[in-house]
Amino acid sequence: MSAALRVAGLSKSYGGKQAVDRLGFEVRRGEMYALLGPNGAGKTTTLRMISGLLAADAGEIRVFDVDARADPIAAKQLIAWLPDEPLLYDKLTAWEYLEFVAGLWGVDAKSAAAQAEDLLKLLGLWDNRNDRCESFSRGMKQKAVLAGALIHDPKLLMLDEPLTGLDAAASRLVKDLIRRKVSEGCAVILTTHILEVAERMADRIGIIKDGRLLVEGSLGELQSRAGSAGQSLEDVFLQLTATPEAAEKASA
Amino acid sequence: MSSLSGKPGGILWLMGHELRLYWRRGRMKPKSGLILAAFMLAVWSIVSFFLFMRLGPFIPAPPFGLGPGAGLALVGVSMVISFIASVMVSQSILAAVDAIYTRNDLDLLLSSPLSPWRILAVRSAAIAVGALPLYAGLLGPPLIWLSVFSSPMWLFAIIFLLTLAFAATGFALLVVTGLFRLMGPRNTRVVAQIVAALAGAAVFLAFQYFNIAGRGRGGMTDEQIADLIKRFDVDPTSWFLFPAHAMTADLPATALWLVLAAILFPLGVFIFSRSFVADAAAAAAMGRKKRGPDDRVAVVRSGVMRSVVRKELRLLKRDPLLLSQIGLQLVYLLPLAFPLFLSRDGVQLIPAAFAPALTLLSSALSGSLIWITVSAEDAPDLIASAPVAIRSIDRAKLIAAIAPVLTVMTIPLAALFVRDWQAGVWAAGGIVFASTASSLIGLWRRQPGARKDFVRRRQGGSVLTAFGQTFVALGIASTVGLGAYNLPWLALIPAIIAAAILGALYKPPPPVATAA
Structure with a gap:
C-alpha cells in the first residue's frame, strides 16, 4: 500500500540559514504522525512546504502518490492545513467562512452545507454560525478553522499546534475529532509542544532538530533508541535533543 | 450553500x-x-x-x-x-x-x-x-x-x-x-x-x-x-x-x-x-535572519523609567508602518502652516512664522505618540500587574512621547536660532509646552486602542481629547506667534485660554494601574 505522504531529501534555506535539511519521512494512511522538535527546528516550514505555501529548494513530496512539487493543485485537493494561529476573516460569519473554504476546495453546495452543519454542531459552534468571527474567543476561532480544514474531507490533515488556546472540553473535542478522522483512514501529521498529547495519540513520532530528522518510530522504539525504557516521551525528547552529541547519536 | x-x-x-x-x-x-x-x-x-x-x-x-x-x-x-x-x-x-x-x-x-x-x-x-x-x-x-x-x-x-x-x-x-x-x-x-x-x-x-x-x-x-x-x-x-x-x-x-x-x-x-x-x-x-554566532550579551538596565522609555522607543522604531503614518499625518498638517508664510508679495520664508508652525507640528506629533504609548499599550495587564506606581509608568510614557518630538525639532529649531534668535526662543518654549500639553491630555483622557487602529483612533477615542489637543495647540501656537512678532501682551490672551482648556481637561488617573 502506498504511503499517504512521502517526503524525501526535502531542503529549504532562508538566506544563509538551513531551515530544513534533507528531511525524509513517511506517513501511512490511517496513521497519526507527530512531528516534534524544539522551537525553530523546522516543523512549520516543513508543513508549509507540504501544503504548497512555500517552495522547497530541493527534495520530493508525494501526497497519495501525487508529486506535490510538480502538481501542487492536485496535491492540495487532498490536503488540509491547520496553522498554529487561527486566522479567520473577522468580518465573515462562521457559516460564511465555511462556505468560502468549501468553495475554494470545490465542494458542491449541498454537501458543503451538510458538512458545515455537522461540523459546527460537533464543535459547538452551531448557535454562533451567524456571528462574525471577530466576536469569537481564541478557542472558538480555533474550532472554526478546524471546521474549515475538515469541510472538504481531506485525506491528509496537517495540524500545527491544534490544541493551543483550547480549554479542557474543547481540547477533548478536538482530540476526539482527530481520532475519528484517523479511524476513517485519514492520515494526520501533528506538531505540538504538549508532548503528552503526542505520546497518547500518535502512532509514530518523528523528532527533528535544526531541520534534520533525528529519530522516528513508535514511542517504544524511541525509548529503546534513547536507552531509556519506560520513560515518558518528554524525557526521551529532552534526552535526544539536549545536546548536539545526543542528537548526533540518535540520528546515527 | x-x-x-x-x-x-x-x-x-x-x-x-x-x-x-x-x-x-x-x-x-x-x-x-x-x-x-x-x-x-x-x-x-x-x-x-x-x-x-x-x-x-x-x-x-x-x-x-x-x-x-x-x-x-x-x-x-x-x-x-x-x-x-x-x-x-x-x-x-x-x-x-x-x-x-x-x-x-x-x-x-x-x-x-x-x-x-x-x-x-x-x-x-x-x-x-x-x-x-x-x-x-x-x-x-x-x-x-x-x-x-x-x-x-x-x-x-x-x-x-x-x-x-x-x-x-x-x-x-x-x-x-x-x-x-x-x-x-x-x-x-x-x-x-x-x-x-x-x-x-x-x-x-x-x-x-x-x-x-x-x-x-x-x-x-x-x-x-x-x-x-x-x-x-x-x-x-x-x-x-x-x-x-x-x-x-x-x-x-x-x-x-x-x-x-x-x-x-x-x-x-x-x-x-x-x-x-x-x-x-x-x-x-x-524575522528569522541569523547573524551567525553572536556572543554579545546585552546589558540589562534596571529602573522603571528607563525600561518603559526604552521599550516604547524600540517599539516605535521597529514599526515603520506606524512611523510612516505619523509622518503622513504631519505632512497633511503642513498646509495649516502655509498661511503663516504669506505676505503681500506672496510666499516668503519668514523666520518668525516658523515658531507657531513648529509648535503646531510638535503638538500633533506628541499627541500621536502619547496615544501609541498609553492608549495602544500592547500588554496593559502586564503593566498593571507590575509592582510599580501608576504615576511612575505614566511619567515614563510621557517622556517616551515627548523625547522624540524634542529630538526631531532640534534641527529646525537650531536653524531658526541662527536666523532669528528671538523667534527661536519663542519656538523652543512653544515646542516644549505644546508637546507636554498634548501628551498630558492624551494621558488624562486615555482610551484603549490597538496600534493598527492608529489612523482611525479618533473614531474610537474621545472627541473631547481631539478637540482639546487641537485648541490647546492653537492657543499655544498663537501665543508663540504673537510673541515672535513682538506682541507679548497680546500673546497672554491665547496663553490664558490654552491654560484654562488644559485645566478643564484634567482627569486623575484610574486607581488601578490599567495602562489603557
Whole structure:
C-alpha cells in the first residue's frame, strides 16, 4: 500500500540559514504522525512546504502518490492545513467562512452545507454560525478553522499546534475529532509542544532538530533508541535533543 | 450553500469574496454604511446638478483639439488626473505591500487547489476596484451632469477613470516587485510606505500651496490673470498632456491609453504573481535572519523609567508602518502652516512664522505618540500587574512621547536660532509646552486602542481629547506667534485660554494601574 505522504531529501534555506535539511519521512494512511522538535527546528516550514505555501529548494513530496512539487493543485485537493494561529476573516460569519473554504476546495453546495452543519454542531459552534468571527474567543476561532480544514474531507490533515488556546472540553473535542478522522483512514501529521498529547495519540513520532530528522518510530522504539525504557516521551525528547552529541547519536 | 455569485472558485466568485471583505472592512454596519453612502451620493448629485446646470454651458466640450485655450484646459484636466492617479498609486502600493506581509488569508487561499495566478489576479483586480467607489462617488455625478449640460463626450472621462485605477494598480505592483528585487523585503516595506505617503501627499500639498498662495496675493488684476492664463496655456501637443487628451475624448489618445492600461495591469499582475511566493517567503523569513554566532550579551538596565522609555522607543522604531503614518499625518498638517508664510508679495520664508508652525507640528506629533504609548499599550495587564506606581509608568510614557518630538525639532529649531534668535526662543518654549500639553491630555483622557487602529483612533477615542489637543495647540501656537512678532501682551490672551482648556481637561488617573 502506498504511503499517504512521502517526503524525501526535502531542503529549504532562508538566506544563509538551513531551515530544513534533507528531511525524509513517511506517513501511512490511517496513521497519526507527530512531528516534534524544539522551537525553530523546522516543523512549520516543513508543513508549509507540504501544503504548497512555500517552495522547497530541493527534495520530493508525494501526497497519495501525487508529486506535490510538480502538481501542487492536485496535491492540495487532498490536503488540509491547520496553522498554529487561527486566522479567520473577522468580518465573515462562521457559516460564511465555511462556505468560502468549501468553495475554494470545490465542494458542491449541498454537501458543503451538510458538512458545515455537522461540523459546527460537533464543535459547538452551531448557535454562533451567524456571528462574525471577530466576536469569537481564541478557542472558538480555533474550532472554526478546524471546521474549515475538515469541510472538504481531506485525506491528509496537517495540524500545527491544534490544541493551543483550547480549554479542557474543547481540547477533548478536538482530540476526539482527530481520532475519528484517523479511524476513517485519514492520515494526520501533528506538531505540538504538549508532548503528552503526542505520546497518547500518535502512532509514530518523528523528532527533528535544526531541520534534520533525528529519530522516528513508535514511542517504544524511541525509548529503546534513547536507552531509556519506560520513560515518558518528554524525557526521551529532552534526552535526544539536549545536546548536539545526543542528537548526533540518535540520528546515527 | 453559496451566498456569492458565480461558480465556486471562479473569478467572479473570488471577486465577490474580495469585495465582500472590502465592504465589511469599515467600522460601520454594511446597511448603515450603504444608507449613508447613498445619502451622501444623493446630496452630492443634487449639488453638482445645480452647479453644472449653471457652469456646464460655459465649459468647453471635449475633445479640446489644438485651438487657443486648449493647452490651458488640458493642463487643468492633467492636474485633476495627477491628483487622482497619485492617490490611486499610493493606495495600491500599500495594498500590494500588505498582500506580501499580511498574508493571513493568502495562506488559506494558496493552500487551496485553485491556481495561484487566478487568486493573485483577482486580488490585484480587487485592489483596483477598491480604489474606484470613492472616485466614482466624487467624480461620477459631476461628469454625468457635465455630459448633460456641456457635451456627452465627457462620458469618456468615466471610461478613463476606470482604466486609470487598473493602470495605477499595475504600476504599483511593478513598483513593489522592483523594490523587492532591488533592496530586499525589510527595506521594501519601509520604502514602499514612504513612496506611498509621498505619492499621496505630494499633489495634495502642491494644490494646497497654490491655493493658499493664490489667496495670499489678494485680488489679482485682469493683467495678472491674463498673464497666468498665458503661462499655463502650453502647447496642446505636448507629450505630458497625453492622459488629459485620453480623458477628454480625443479618440486616438483614448485608444492608445486603453491599450497601455490593458498592457500595464496584466503585466503588473503577471510579474507580481510570478515573484509573489518567493517574495512572501523572503518576507516571512525576515524575522528569522541569523547573524551567525553572536556572543554579545546585552546589558540589562534596571529602573522603571528607563525600561518603559526604552521599550516604547524600540517599539516605535521597529514599526515603520506606524512611523510612516505619523509622518503622513504631519505632512497633511503642513498646509495649516502655509498661511503663516504669506505676505503681500506672496510666499516668503519668514523666520518668525516658523515658531507657531513648529509648535503646531510638535503638538500633533506628541499627541500621536502619547496615544501609541498609553492608549495602544500592547500588554496593559502586564503593566498593571507590575509592582510599580501608576504615576511612575505614566511619567515614563510621557517622556517616551515627548523625547522624540524634542529630538526631531532640534534641527529646525537650531536653524531658526541662527536666523532669528528671538523667534527661536519663542519656538523652543512653544515646542516644549505644546508637546507636554498634548501628551498630558492624551494621558488624562486615555482610551484603549490597538496600534493598527492608529489612523482611525479618533473614531474610537474621545472627541473631547481631539478637540482639546487641537485648541490647546492653537492657543499655544498663537501665543508663540504673537510673541515672535513682538506682541507679548497680546500673546497672554491665547496663553490664558490654552491654560484654562488644559485645566478643564484634567482627569486623575484610574486607581488601578490599567495602562489603557
